[in-house]
Amino acid sequence: MSKNAIIYSFHTQKSKKVAEKVIEAFGKEEIEAINAEELTKEVLENYDNFVISAPTWFDGELPNYWDEFIPDLEEMDLSKKTFAIFGLGDQKGYPENFCDAIGLMAEILESCGAKLVGETSVEGYNYESSKAQRGDVFVGLLIDQENQARLTKKRVSDWVEKIKGEFFN
Amino acid sequence: MNDLRIPKLYTIKKTPKEDLEKWYRLMTIGRAIDEKAPNYLKQAIGWSYHAPYAGHDGIQLAIGQHFDKNKDHLFPYYRDMLTALSSGMTAEEIILNGISKATDPSSGGRHMSNHLAKPEWNIHSVSSATGNHTLHAVGVARAIKYYNEKVVSISSQGESSVSEGYVYEAITGADKEELPVIFVFQDNGYGISVPKKDQTAQRKVANNFIGFKNTRIIHCNGKDVFDSMNAMAEAKRYAIEESKPVILQANCVRMGSHSNSDDHLLYRSDSERNYVIDYDPLAKFRRMLLRYERFTEEELQAIEVDTKAVIKAAHKAAMAAPDPDPASIYDFVFAEPVVSEKYPEGVHHEEGEKKKLITALNETLKAEFRANPDTFIWGQDMANKDKGGIFNVSKGMQKEFGDKRVFNGPIAEDFILGTANGMSRYDEKIRVVVEGAEFADYFWPAMEQYVDISHDYWRSNGKFAPNITIRLASGGYIGGGMYHSQNIEGSLAAIPGVRIVYPSFADDAAGLLRTSIRSKGLTMFMEPKALYQDPKAATVVPDDFEVPFGKARVRREGSDLTILTYGNATHFSLKAANKLAEEGIGNIEVIDLRSLVPLDEEAILESIKKTNRVLIVHEDKVFGGFGGELSAIINEKAFEYLDAPIKRIGSPFTPVGFNRILEKAILPDMEKVYNAAKEIIEY
Numbered sequence: 078m079s080k081n082a083i084i085y086s087f088h089t090q091k092s093k094k095v096a097e098k099v100i101e102a103f104g105k106e107e108i109e110a111i112n113a114e115e116l117t118k119e120v121l122e123n124y125d126n127f128v129i130s131a132p133t134w135f136d137g138e139l140p141n142y143w144d145e146f147i148p149d150l151e152e153m154d155l156s157k158k159t160f161a162i163f164g165l166g167d168q169k170g171y172p173e174n175f176c177d178a179i180g181l182m183a184e185i186l187e188s189c190g191a192k193l194v195g196e197t198s199v200e201g202y203n204y205e206s207s208k209a210q211r212g213d214v215f216v217g218l219l220i221d222q223e224n225q226a227r228l229t230k231k232r233v234s235d236w237v238e239k240i241k242g243e244f245f246n
Numbered sequence: 247m248n249d250l251r252i253p254k255l256y257t258i259k260k261t262p263k264e265d266l267e268k269w270y271r272l273m274t275i276g277r278a279i280d281e282k283a284p285n286y287l288k289q290a291i292g293w294s295y296h297a298p299y300a301g302h303d304g305i306q307l308a309i310g311q312h313f314d315k316n317k318d319h320l321f322p323y324y325r326d327m328l329t330a331l332s333s334g335m336t337a338e339e340i341i342l343n344g345i346s347k348a349t350d351p352s353s354g355g356r357h358m359s360n361h362l363a364k365p366e367w368n369i370h371s372v373s374s375a376t377g378n379h380t381l382h383a384v385g386v387a388r389a390i391k392y393y394n395e396k397v398v399s400i401s402s403q404g405e406s407s408v409s410e411g412y413v414y415e416a417i418t419g420a421d422k423e424e425l426p427v428i429f430v431f432q433d434n435g436y437g438i439s440v441p442k443k444d445q446t447a448q449r450k451v452a453n454n455f456i457g458f459k460n461t462r463i464i465h466c467n468g469k470d471v472f473d474s475m476n477a478m479a480e481a482k483r484y485a486i487e488e489s490k491p492v493i494l495q496a497n498c499v500r501m502g503s504h505s506n507s508d509d510h511l512l513y514r515s516d517s518e519r520n521y522v523i524d525y526d527p528l529a530k531f532r533r534m535l536l537r538y539e540r541f542t543e544e545e546l547q548a549i550e551v552d553t554k555a556v557i558k559a560a561h562k563a564a565m566a567a568p569d570p571d572p573a574s575i576y577d578f579v580f581a582e583p584v585v586s587e588k589y590p591e592g593v594h595h596e597e598g599e600k601k602k603l604i605t606a607l608n609e610t611l612k613a614e615f616r617a618n619p620d621t622f623i624w625g626q627d628m629a630n631k632d633k634g635g636i637f638n639v640s641k642g643m644q645k646e647f648g649d650k651r652v653f654n655g656p657i658a659e660d661f662i663l664g665t666a667n668g669m670s671r672y673d674e675k676i677r678v679v680v681e682g683a684e685f686a687d688y689f690w691p692a693m694e695q696y697v698d699i700s701h702d703y704w705r706s707n708g709k710f711a712p713n714i715t716i717r718l719a720s721g722g723y724i725g726g727g728m729y730h731s732q733n734i735e736g737s738l739a740a741i742p743g744v745r746i747v748y749p750s751f752a753d754d755a756a757g758l759l760r761t762s763i764r765s766k767g768l769t770m771f772m773e774p775k776a777l778y779q780d781p782k783a784a785t786v787v788p789d790d791f792e793v794p795f796g797k798a799r800v801r802r803e804g805s806d807l808t809i810l811t812y813g814n815a816t817h818f819s820l821k822a823a824n825k826l827a828e829e830g831i832g833n834i835e836v837i838d839l840r841s842l843v844p845l846d847e848e849a850i851l852e853s854i855k856k857t858n859r860v861l862i863v864h865e866d867k868v869f870g871g872f873g874g875e876l877s878a879i880i881n882e883k884a885f886e887y888l889d890a891p892i893k894r895i896g897s898p899f900t901p902v903g904f905n906r907i908l909e910k911a912i913l914p915d916m917e918k919v920y921n922a923a924k925e926i927i928e929y
Contacts, residue, residue, distance in 0.1 A: 134525070136433070136449050136497050138467055141530055148258050148538060173449055 080109070080123065081244055085130035086142050087112040091222050092130045092165050095229065099128055099163065102237035114142045118149050125158060126244040128195075131182040131217075132165040137174030137208070139181055147185060156190030161240040162217035163195075163233075168204040169224045176219040180208025183216040193217075194243040195236060201228070252464065256475040258538045266540055267549065269311070269471060273303055273528050274553045275337050276328035282557070283344055283360075284506055291565075292345035295358045297325040298502040302432050303527035305468035305496035307332045308478040309402055309430060315367040319386045319399040319671065321379040322362055322369065325432065326402050330362040333369055337560035347567040348574075354707035355570040360505075365709040370671055373698045376437075377407030380416035380429065381661060381695065385668020387425035389676065391489060392650055398485045399427040399668075405451045405495070406437025412694060415661040420491040421458040422656070428481045429493045432468060434500035439513045452495035461491045468496025469527040499525055578704045579742055580844070581711035581767025583795050592757055592793030592840070598786050604778035606752035606787045607639050607759060611679065613789070614763045615647050618677060621763065622669065624655045625662055625681025625717075636684045637719055637778055659683045659692035663716065667699050670713045677763050679715045686720040686772070687732040699768055700743035715762040715769045720748070721814050721865050722913050723776040727904030731913075733813075733866035733897075735772055739842055739875065745795050746843040748772040750816035753785040754840050757793030765795075774813045782817050796844035800853070804835035807927050808853040809919070810876055811863040812839040815895075818916040819863045822923055825916075832927040842872055850876070851884050858889040859926050863919050868896040890929035895922050 081103070085096040087110075100108055108128065111120060121127075134140050139147075162183060166176035183193055196214040202221070209215045218236040220229055280300050286293035299306055302325060310332020313320045322329045327340060339351050343362055346355035352363040353371060363371035370386075372379035383401035390397055407413055408431060420427050431452055435442050448454050452463045462484055466477030474496060481492040499522035503510040510519070535541045586592070601609070615621045627636045629644035629652050644652040655662040659682060666678040683689040689696075696716075703711045722731030735746055747762065747769060749755040755773070762769035777783035793799075801816060802823050811819045816838045823834035835853050839846065854860050860880060862873040873894040880892055895914050902912050 135435075135499070138497060141525055144467075144470065145530065145534055145537060148534075171449065173453075 079125035079244065081107055081126045081128075082109045082111050082124040083128040083130070084111045084113050084116060086114050086140065088114065089132070092132045095163065095165065095220050095222070095233065096130050098230065098233045099237055102234050103241065113146075116142070116146050118153060121153065127158065127160045128240070129160060129162050129182065130164060131162050131178040133171070133174065133176050133178040136171065137177035139178050143178070143182065151185055151189060153189050155186060159192045159194055159243060160186050161195030161243070162193070163220060163236070164209070164217065165220045165222055167223040168202055168221050172205040175202070175204035175207040175209070176215075177208040179215065179217040179219065180210070183209070195240045197236060252476050252480045254476055255479050256472045258472060258534045258540065261472070263540060266535060269307055270531065270535065270546070271549055271553055272310075272332050273307060273328065273531060274550055275556055276331050277303070277528050278553060278557050279337060279340055280327060286345055287506060293359045295324070295360050295505060295507070296344070297360050297505040299325045299327050300501040301434060301499035301522060301525075301527065302468055302496075303328060303531070304471045304474035305430065305432055305466065305478070305498060307471055308474035309400060310334070311475065312478045312482050313369075313400065314397065315369070317368070317395070317397045319368045319370065319383065319390070319397070321372050321383045321399075321401045323372065323376070323379070323403050323407070324358070324360045324374060325404065326362065327360065329402060330369065334367065335362060335364055335369070337556055338563050339364070341560050341564035342567055345564060346570070347564060348570045349567045353705055356707055357705050363706065365706050371702065371706040371710060373701070375694065375698060377403050377410045377413040378694065378698050379403075380407070380413045381664025382668035382671060383427050383429070384416045384420045384425060385665035385670075386672050387420060387427035387668070388423060388665060389669045389672030391423070391425055393672070396486050397426070398482050399425070400430060401427065402430045402432065404437065405431045405433035405442065406440065406445050408451045408454070409437070409445045412660045412664065415656075415658045416664070417455060417458065417461065417491065417493070419656060419658070419661050419665065421461045424460050424490050426485040426489050427491050428485050429491065431493065431495045432498050433495055434498045436500055436504065438504040438508055439510070450495060452493045455493055461493060463493045463495070465495050465497070468498040469525055469530065471527070471531050501526065578708035580745060581703050581713075581765070583745075583765035583767070584761060584792075586761070586792035586794055588790065589757065589792045590794065592754070592797040593799060594753065594788050594791055596786050596788045600784040601752050601787045602779055602781070603752040603755050603783045604637065604639055606756040607773065608641060609787075610756040610759045611640060611643060612646065614677075614760060615643065615651070620673070620675045621677045621679070622651050623679040623681075624653050626655055626657055626684050628652060628654045628681060630654065635681055637775060639717070639773070639778070640681070655680075659689060660695050663692040663695040663699065666714045667695065667702070667712050671710060674711070674713065674766070677713050677715075679717060679763060682716040682718045684719075685726075685730050685732070686718040686734050687729045689718055689734060696738075696744075697741060700741045702743070703767060704743060711766045712768050713766055715759070715771050717771045717773060719775040720772045721774045721776060722902050722909060723814055725904070725906050725909060728901035731902035731909070733864070735770075735842055736866045736871040738770060739872050743768065744843065745769040745841070746772065747795065747841045748774070748812045749840055750774065750777065750813055750838050751783050751785045753787045753791055754793050754799065754838070756787045757791040758840065761792050761794060772813065776814055777817070793840060795841050796846050797841065798846035798849040799838045799840055800835060800849070801838045802834065802836040804833040804857065806832035806857055807834045807859040807861060807923055808850075808857045809834055809836045809861045809863055809923065810839060810850060811836065812842065814865050815863045815914060818914070819919050821916045822919040825920060826923055826927070831924055834923060847879060847883070850880065854880060854884045855887050858887055859929070860888070860892050861919070861923050861926055862892065862894045863914060864896050865913060866896055867899055868894045869899040871896050890926045893922050893926055895919055
């Protein structure tokens with residue numbers, strides 16, 4: 078049976094809350110929580126499917142815990158692994174790089190051969206540009222707690238339902 | 247930041263350990279001084295201005311590591327402490343600047359703290375006016391391109407500086423001229439307390455320049471050492487190989503307040519401050535060094551112990567360094583002029599064919615350009631086929647000297663002057679002449695650069711003199727109204743550091759222009775445009791004539807009254823004097839000052855001792871005009887010799903009207919001088 082993990086920073090507040098919603102939707106016993114700040118290559122190798130939290134920092138950057146792991150990550154062969162990415166962003170305050178971190182992580186993971194799942198529709202958002210967008214879909218789940226917090230619960234549960242199928246195939 | 251066109255030359259895994267160690271040392275020393283600087287203020291030692299750089303560590307390290315001293319040119323701004331260290335300046339030099347010692351290599355204690363420079367290495371002294379040096383970086387890049395050097399000019403600045411109009415002028419000019427210059431925007435999101443959203447619609451301010459045809463825009467994470475190093479390497483490679491400008495926007499955070507006169511607790515929340523502190527670039531770099539096992543904890547601690555010792559020694563040495571000498575304040579106000587051996591008084595007795603003032607200027611410019619291949623001239627309307635300058639003063643120059651030395655500037659006066667400043671920084675052999683504006687009236691947009699350039703020689707403690715002659719067609723009597731008649735010398739004379747000359751005759755115009763071009767330093771050369779073609783200003787002009795600065799010329803000798811004058815006013819003053827003599831009312835001495843700054847006080851006082859009466863005549867307004875200064879000097883130094891009150895003739899306190907009737911009512915003329923002179927003589 079495949080092993081699933083959700084990776085997020087345990088020190089965050091908003092991302093952590095959304096991660097907990099994801100875990101709840103998955104079912105606690107189905108997915109293991111891993112602190113992104115303590116992530117190592119070895120940990121990554123122990124699982125098959127991942128949900129990762131990649132909030133966007135500043136004007137379109139990865140959080141430092143991901144950034145610092147990239148030199149290891151980009152050398153890994155992830156061809157047998159599946160990833161679904163969610164991330165927090167602010168489409169009103171930072172419309173030029175809304176949830177860019179999702180796009181940045183997607184690009185790196187794909188370059189390592191990973192399979193990405195969990196695309197979502199771009200409908201329902203209002204922003205200028207996003208590295209998470211490819212055509213008319215996003216490569217992951219974009220959460221905006223600053224402006225659309227009321228939509229988060231449904232967005233998470235719909236998304237988890239979708240990726241569950243991919244993870245448990 | 248994931249720009250695939252940027253090669254990853256530097257990574258935590260591949261970069262040699264000795265480089266990583268050097269960087270960690272620099273960053274550790276820099277951060278320690280950054281944090282220690284406020285203590286000097288608390289102890290009343292100095293460093294009253296400190297703009298902490300913490301949060302900009304990655305990009306500042308990278309700028310310095312890519313600056314090749316004595317070859318590249320660097321214009322750091324007031325937050326660039328680590329840039330300076332990384333460029334090779336020492337901890338001691340940083341502290342010498344911070345506590346304003348005489349041996350401070352930046353300015354000898356003259357400039358504000360945190361304004362780091364080492365002109366002898368091409369780390370240039372810059373203004374505190376944000377982004378002011380952007381134009382200088384462009385000017386020096388023009389010289390780099392002209393002399394075909396494979397080096398780069400780097401302007402470093404905060405993102406808020408991009409709100410300044412002159413920064414746009416600089417970037418559009420570099421784009422147009424395709425110059426090898428890198429504009430590094432260190433973006434920490436604030437201009438003091440003003441958030442980015444109040445400065446620009448586009449958060450990524452570099453993207454405001456996307457439409458610029460020849461300018462490449464690169465974004466990087468200025469908090470990250472490797473991303474910054476890679477971005478800076480690519481920016482430099484591209485700027486040099488392609489000879490095109492690059493804007494490098496480095497995303498930084500400001501971990502502290504803007505400066506020690508700002509308190510960011512007043513406008514930043516706890517969560518925001520914690521957010522930025524969380525991304526401390528130094529802490530991140532340290533974690534990376536350990537995580538990827540490039541250093542052990544013990545090795546890093548050993549480096550930290552070493553750096554503490556470096557700072558302690560630097561502090562001790564700087565504290566023991568001498569303070570500036572108060573008697574030195576007059577040093578380096580004006581750069582040294584050339585000394586004329588043949589014409590020490592700026593007079594000649596040559597006879598022959600008379601030349602018009604415009605011809606004298608044109609021939610002198612050409613002669614100087616023939617004699618010195620490192621001369622350049624630009625301005626608006628400078629050269630297009632048979633046109634050469636708005637009044638054709640520079641006619642024929644582009645044909646003779648080519649469009650690399652004689653060329654049009656854009657209609658951007660600040661750009662014209664600012665890039666002259668920059669170009670003259672490239673090499674002291676260079677002499678630049680600019681037509682500062684179409685008319686003196688349009689010079690005001692250049693005042694920002696003018697004021698700053700006036701500081702350069704003094705501020706750099708004599709290390710950099712802008713060798714520039716600014717030519718301005720000045721004054722009225724052409725029916726030009728308020729935008730083609732202004733005299734601005736009264737306002738300019740209040741600014742130390744610039745010589746101001748204002749000839750009235752062709753020979754003096756030629757002699758003063760030659761001296762201006764040959765001398766070190768900055769000269770404002772006022773041309774009375776009404777006299778360009780006027781036969782009364784035509785004289786014999788010796789081919790090699792020189793007029794020293796600060797030498798007045800007695801244009802008519804007399805014993806009953808001294809008229810002090812210059813420019814257009816010299817001519818109607820002479821006419822009035824002749825008329826009064828013919829009428830037997832008095833014999834008047836007319837002194838053409840020629841040079842307002844420096845002023846020939848000796849000639850003025852000598853004449854007054856002889857005549858005991860003085861009338862000051864100029865075209866500019868009486869109120870606030872240069873005559874007020876003359877009057878005050880005479881009052882202080884020659885009151886005992888006066889037999890009558892000093893009088894001044896000039897324009898009333900109004901603009902100059904366009905209708906000739908209004909112009910005549912406003913500008914002084916022979917009749918007004920005649921009446922005033924008669925009144926003083928008869929007093």
